[in-house]
Structure formats: structure tokens, C-alpha cells
Amino acid sequence: MYFKQTEYESSPEFLASQHYINFTTTISDVGVRADENGRKYVLAGTVIGADGKAATTSTVSSQAVIGILFSTVDVTHGPQPGALMAEGYVIEARLKQAIDNSGTLQEEIKTSLTTKCPKITLR
Template sequence: MPYVKPVVTANRINFLASSKVQAFTYQVSAAGVAADSNGRKIVKAGTILPANDATAQGILYTDVDVTNGPQPGSLIVEAYVLQARLPVAPAAEAKDALSKITFR
């Protein structure tokens, strides 16, 4: 009997309020990322990096799997973003640091 993997579905919430986005490559760290039920360490799209504080440099554009260590990702540095749809609400310090991101 052949082995069949179960179907895995992904739910992605669009947090962008515009189609114009400026993003750059960013090395996403695996530090502090907890494994999910499948044993994978996934940093979710919409995460403020490197931290949700005054050190914020941008918002992660897509999910990044860091199970095997740091991986490159796309970091949004300029865009209109729907704040309520981010996985974690941005701190006031992060909003100040992300001066070219407009939160709606």
C-alpha cells in the first residue's frame, strides 16, 4: 500500500493595505522560535523584526522556516499595513522605528 501524506492547508491573512511594497532581504534568526506541532520552527508573515520594540527594522513579508537555522526572508521596510491583521500588535516604539510603514 503506498504511503500518502495528509493534506496540509495554510491560512494566510493579507495584512497589506496597498500593492506598493518596498522589501529587502533579511537574515531571519531561529533564536527564540518555538517548534509547532509538526516540529517545524516557522516565523510568521507579519512579524516585526528583529523585535517588536525600538530596534524594529521591518515586517516579515512571508513565512520563513528556521527549523534548520537562520534563513533569508523578505523584510518590508515601506508599505501601508493593516495593523489589526498582524500576528502581534506593534508596540508604540516599533511604530516610531518603522517610520516608512503606515499603519492603518
């Protein structure tokens, strides 16, 4: 008998309220690392820059942050459309960049997000 165990990962729920507004944008595949199966995913809760890439402390000085990725996007075969949150309440510690930085959002990203997206409220 054939048996294959598959582990599934999920993103933490980062919404603090049911009120949110999303728009469609193109999510870039540049700089996204492939997993052990060769798939490339940009995870929900990732702060996205104007070029469609995940925002980093080095890129926010040269470009604007445009929102937070609402749901995970598979970019294995190139750039793909994704839902970008432009308004709503968010739990800051559960955003992708905050999880990667021990639970706090880097000041550069936080400042750019609150300046460029004033209708996104961090909790």
C-alpha cells in the same frame, strides 16, 4: 489504498496597498517553537527586531524594530534569509503580534514600529 489528510494554514493578507518596498535580512531561529512535525516557521506579518527575532514588548525597549516580515520563513535548520518590509501600507489588526493580542498591536511594538520605520503606515 493509502490516504493522508493534510491541513494547510496560511497567514492573513496584511497589505493594505500594492505599494511596498522590501529588503533582505536574516531571520533568527532562536525562540521559535516547532510545530507537530518538528518544523519551525516565522510567519508573514511578524514585526521583526534588529536581532532578526520576532519583536515582543520586552525586547522593543532594548532594540529597534526594523520592519515586518513579508513572507513566511522556515527556520527549522537555523537562521534563514527573509524579505523584510521597510515601506508600505499595512492592516494593523492582521499583523502576527496583533492577532496574538486579540486584534490590537501592543503599544510598545506599535510605537517602536512607527518611530523606527516611519514609511510603514498602519491602517
